[in-house]
Amino acid sequence: MAIESTKQEQATTTEFSGVPVAAPTPAGRGSVGRNDDLSQVALKADRVSAWYGAKHAVGEVSMDIYTNKITALIGPSGCGKSTYIRCFNRMHEFTPGARVEGGIYLEGVDIYDPAVDPTRVRQRIGMVFQKPNPFPTMSIVENVASGLRFKGITNRSEVADRVEASLKSAALWDEVKSDLKKPGIALSGGQQQRLCIARAIAVEPEVVLMDEPCSALDPIATVKIEDLMTSLAERFTIVIVTHNLQQAARVSDWTGFMLAGDDGIGRLVEYAKTDELFTNPKDPRTEAYITGRFG
Amino acid sequence: MPREQFHRSMQNIQDNVLELGSMVDRQIDRSIKALVDRDVPLAEAVIRDDDEVNRARFHLDNMCLSLLAQQAPMASDLRLIVAVFAMASELERMGDHAEGIARIVVMMRDEPLVKPLVDIPAMSVKAREMLKSALDCFVQRDVEGSYAVGRMDDDVDALYDRVYADLIAIMLRDNSTVEACTRLLWVAHNLERIADRATNVAERVVFTVTGMLPEMDVSSY
Numbered sequence: 001m002a003i004e005s006t007k008q009e010q011a012t013t014t015e016f017s018g019v020p021v022a023a024p025t026p027a028g029r030g031s032v033g034r035n036d037d038l039s040q041v042a043l044k045a046d047r048v049s050a051w052y053g054a055k056h057a058v059g060e061v062s063m064d065i066y067t068n069k070i071t072a073l074i075g076p077s078g079c080g081k082s083t084y085i086r087c088f089n090r091m092h093e094f095t096p097g098a099r100v101e102g103g104i105y106l107e108g109v110d111i112y113d114p115a116v117d118p119t120r121v122r123q124r125i126g127m128v129f130q131k132p133n134p135f136p137t138m139s140i141v142e143n144v145a146s147g148l149r150f151k152g153i154t155n156r157s158e159v160a161d162r163v164e165a166s167l168k169s170a171a172l173w174d175e176v177k178s179d180l181k182k183p184g185i186a187l188s189g190g191q192q193q194r195l196c197i198a199r200a201i202a203v204e205p206e207v208v209l210m211d212e213p214c215s216a217l218d219p220i221a222t223v224k225i226e227d228l229m230t231s232l233a234e235r236f237t238i239v240i241v242t243h244n245l246q247q248a249a250r251v252s253d254w255t256g257f258m259l260a261g262d263d264g265i266g267r268l269v270e271y272a273k274t275d276e277l278f279t280n281p282k283d284p285r286t287e288a289y290i291t292g293r294f295g
Numbered sequence: 296m297p298r299e300q301f302h303r304s305m306q307n308i309q310d311n312v313l314e315l316g317s318m319v320d321r322q323i324d325r326s327i328k329a330l331v332d333r334d335v336p337l338a339e340a341v342i343r344d345d346d347e348v349n350r351a352r353f354h355l356d357n358m359c360l361s362l363l364a365q366q367a368p369m370a371s372d373l374r375l376i377v378a379v380f381a382m383a384s385e386l387e388r389m390g391d392h393a394e395g396i397a398r399i400v401v402m403m404r405d406e407p408l409v410k411p412l413v414d415i416p417a418m419s420v421k422a423r424e425m426l427k428s429a430l431d432c433f434v435q436r437d438v439e440g441s442y443a444v445g446r447m448d449d450d451v452d453a454l455y456d457r458v459y460a461d462l463i464a465i466m467l468r469d470n471s472t473v474e475a476c477t478r479l480l481w482v483a484h485n486l487e488r489i490a491d492r493a494t495n496v497a498e499r500v501v502f503t504v505t506g507m508l509p510e511m512d513v514s515s516y
Contacts, residue, residue: 280506292298
């Protein structure tokens, strides 16, 4: 994989070498309204482009992802939004022939710097996928604990405490506490997705990426995940890719609209506060998409 | 075009606004005609027909509610529906003002007029012109035209000031005219409020187009 990005002087192996980094302090999201402090940028994407072999999928997309905010990425199928967030935690490079250009900075450090350990990046920037994917051979508790072991946390009582805290944060504890040894895949779809969220947050990431996390869930399970996202945003920065415009409108603070041009390359058309984007978008292409006037 | 049914419904809402506006315009016209011609049966018909205006307004509200619930409109569609809620209310209240004028006509019966009806019909013409212009601007999504509607309100206010001054002078000269003058003052006040509400409709047109809700300068009567 070829990486061409601006390297920052402060990039060190220490920051990504497995030393636990505390989750960012909540930036003030209160019970009333949303935190409007935009001074903190959790993740900065600078002219990120992505390819699958010769196929140019994402073209120079820059975004500031604000700390403790929920940022939604919307756009038609094939606009590159999933590809784009997979660049945020170096998942894109798992695809053979894939490559990324541009810079993605977590606390000022380019995550594509050769000195940076990609595994550590994925601990600090977790991901939840479209289809719930609990480890099939593991129990509920083992699923959540798995990430902790990768991180070197093996003390039994600490693991148990963290598993319980994560399951509580994922709003799953009350439903599973009496049967934690049950296989993860024995849970309902919605519960499995919350289990995956518990697994992602157990390692205390700064950012949680969610790629269509509710598309395989029924409406009740979807509401639970959406409520959960709002409460998780008090501790984590969340980026969600969704096809569901209403979901983006309901849960997010900021929304980015991506669209592939005639050249097939996905670009960011508009990035604005969610209430502004859904009531008064500035770009006519955003207006056409969210009002269903495409085509 | 995708969501064809939805966009047909949006067009239907716009058509219903125009239909309500047309009903209200007719009510204003007939109420002033009843005053000028001292036509009590016509005034009574205006009073009866206000129910029809109210029904049309609630029908429009229900259409908007259904679209909000079922189609989750966004951006300009959302702004239009929110604007139509407000416009429907303004139009229905204009209908109430026309009904108010008709009730005064019924109260007056064949009571002699204390002054010739010149400025009051002129107010009516101007207020109806404002209403028609505001609805045209709605169809054309015309922001500049909407601001022009706001400016037309000054003419109605000037006429109202003149009617007010004339009637006060008549009352001061002959206190036996107080009741008759007060009735005409109420007619003029209803027309002045109709013009204000036409301005409000124009403000909602600006909101539909721009997302901004301007405060056009209307009188404080």
